[in-house]
Amino acid sequence: MINEVKFSEYVDTNKLVEEINLDDFIRLYINHRPAFGLDPYQIYDSFRVLNKQTNRDFLPRHVFLDELQTHGEHMTDYELADCISNLLHLNSDVEDLTKEEISSLIDRNFPQELSVDKFMSDILGVPANDFDQILNTWERIKQANTPRVLKKTNSFIE
Numbered sequence: 507m508i509n510e511v512k513f514s515e516y517v518d519t520n521k522l523v524e525e526i527n528l529d530d531f532i533r534l535y536i537n538h539r540p541a542f543g544l545d546p547y548q549i550y551d552s553f554r555v556l557n558k559q560t561n562r563d564f565l566p567r568h569v570f571l572d573e574l575q576t577h578g579e580h581m582t583d584y585e586l587a588d589c590i591s592n593l594l595h596l597n598s599d600v601e602d603l604t605k606e607e608i609s610s611l612i613d614r615n616f617p618q619e620l621s622v623d624k625f626m627s628d629i630l631g632v633p634a635n636d637f638d639q640i641l642n643t644w645e646r647i648k649q650a651n652t653p654r655v656l657k658k659t660n661s662f663i664e
Contacts, residue, residue: 509535511523511526511530511534512524521634533592533605536592537578537592545572546626547620549626550622553565553621553622553625554622556569556570556573563621564619564620564621564624565619565620566618566620567612567617567618567619567620571586571612571616574586580588583605583608584600584601587600587603587608587611587612587657588600588601590611590615590616591611592614593629593630594615594616594629596611596615601610
């Protein structure tokens with residue numbers, strides 16, 4: 507990560523970066539966060555619930571984006587575009603874009619229809635052939651961290 511920051515502007519400026527701002531720090535965290543920070547079961551379940559609302563195996567882009575903006579923490583158009591830009595590694599500074607340019611950015615780069623598999627592979631970058639392994643590993647991690655009930659006997663705990 508240090509080299510990623512240090513040489514991030516070298517090609518353009520021939521100078522090494524020695525400091526970063528909050529936006530760059532958040533971008534680094536998002537790109538290098540632990541692989542198991544999100545529960546894949548929650549992602550699958552969320553898509554299952556949303557798919558029931560649309561009676562389809564996929565979500566139209568407008569439904570997915572509307573859900574992101576209207577439920578949970580409020581996101582402005584600029585915040586949503588910034589998140590999409592970061593997830594898709596577009597390196598676009600959305601603060602300088604008009605609403606029409608943001609709409610065009612999303613139209614050009616975000617899938618028209620989104621299934622859970624497409625979301626995991628195309629947006630989050632998890633290869634489709636790794637889904638089962640990730641779900642199995644996540645289940646083992648959850649089981650390993652679940653407290654066990656111990657029985658007390660006369661001389662020791664079993």
